[in-house]
Each structure stands twice: as structure tokens, then as C-alpha cells.
Amino acid sequence: MLVLENVTKSYDGKENAVDRLSLTVKAGEIFGFIGPNGAGKTTTIKMITGISAPTSGRILINGIDLAASPVEAKLNFTYVPDHPEIFSSIRGIDYLNFIADMYEIPVAQRRARVEKYAKTFALYDELDRLISVYSHGMKQKLLICGALLPNPRLFILDEPLVGLDPLAAKKLKDIMREHCRQGGTVFFSSHLLDVVENICDRVAVINKGRLVACDRLETIKEESGHNLEQIFLELTKDA
Secondary structure: OEEEEEEEEOOOOOOOOEEEEEEEEOOOOEEEEEOOOOOOHHHHHHHHOOOOOOOEEEEEEOOEEOOOOHHHHHOOEEEEOOOOOOOOOOEHHHHHHHHHHHOOOOHHHHHHHHHHHHHHOOOHHHOOOEHHHOOHHHHHHHHHHHHHOOOOOEEEEEOOOOOOOHHHHHHHHHHHHHHHHOOOEEEEEOOOHHHHHHHOOEEEEEEOOEEEEEEEHHHHHHHHOOOHHHHHHHHOOOO
């Protein structure tokens, strides 16, 4: 579903922020992507989403080369960033309709999905209000609802639980699992290692721009004899 082939990103000829990173994320799995601050996680996600172009290497989304066919590739995923940066001078419903228009979701279908997801995250009664009056958590919920609307093959979630109350976080995790049961894929980056350990099928650890581990959690834990937190600290102790 998502393939990175020797992806490298360098800035002004300095040390690579991401160094020859190769990953294959399969359909039907929740894939955890973790690493210490400054490890290259955000840079990698910006390249996957097309916000930033790699210096070298190739990114394929559902078999589509992101550099060669960016619009076609981007129609296969949605993205929730680590900070809820969003238009503030429009209403919540305007934002969701904008996303639905971008992904060409039919009106009847979008209405049903808006109602479903906005009610799931207790946001339905707030959609006619300006986003400028939303709290951080409400903005995060709106971004998540927008990402769910197109029902894409791939969800890219960067710290999506930050700002969510426990009930909303639980509902999002349930949606992630259900999406994968139906054949979708979730690329999930988080510092919450207990959540990663409980929800992800496979995990990749990146440190100083390089991949230092990538496998099923059960395999990693069996080989090391430790939980994910201990494994993470050992792999990134020089960070």
C-alpha cells in the first residue's frame, strides 16, 4: 500500500535528515512509526504526503509514484498532522464540505458520513460555529472527521491522539482497527509507546534519519525479551 525506496532528504548539503529509508507498509495493517525527537519522523511524513520532495528515492502509494502522479497518488490517502493547523475563519461544516469537494464525494454520501463521524466525536452540534472559537481538541476532532470522510485506502496519522479526550481517543482507535479489518491501512506515528504497542501490527523505529528496526511487535519483543518502551530506549540511546 505504501512503499518507500531508498528515500533520502538533505538540507543545504548537511547531514541527511532522512537517510536511504526503505519501508513497505501492507494493506490491512496498522503500521507504527516511532523515534526520538529529531529522528526524521516528521520529515518522512512530509515526504509521504507530498508536502516536501525527497532529495532522492521513490515513494509509491497504492502502486502510484507520488512524484510522477501526485494528484492521483494523493487521492488514495488522507492526513492528520501533529498540530491542528486549519482555516479559522470558516465554519466546521464548510471545512468538511471543502474536503468532500476535493475528494469528489457525492452529496448524499457526504451528508451521511458527516453526520456519522461528527456525532461519533461529539462535534455535530458545533459544525455551524466558526473554527476560530474551537478548542484545540475540537480542531483535532474536525481534522479527524475530514480525514475519515473520503474513506481512503490509507490514513496517515501523526500524533492524532494529542488533545483528544479519552473517549474520543478510544473511538479513533476503534475506527483505525475497523478500517484495517476492511482492508485499509493506517500509518501511525506517536510518542505514546503504550498505544503503539497495543494497537500496531508492525513497528518501525527511526533514529538519526535511519531505520534501526522494523518488524512485527511480537517478533521484536520475543527476540529482545523486553517491552516496546525498553526496546525503544535501547535502540535510540545515542539520540
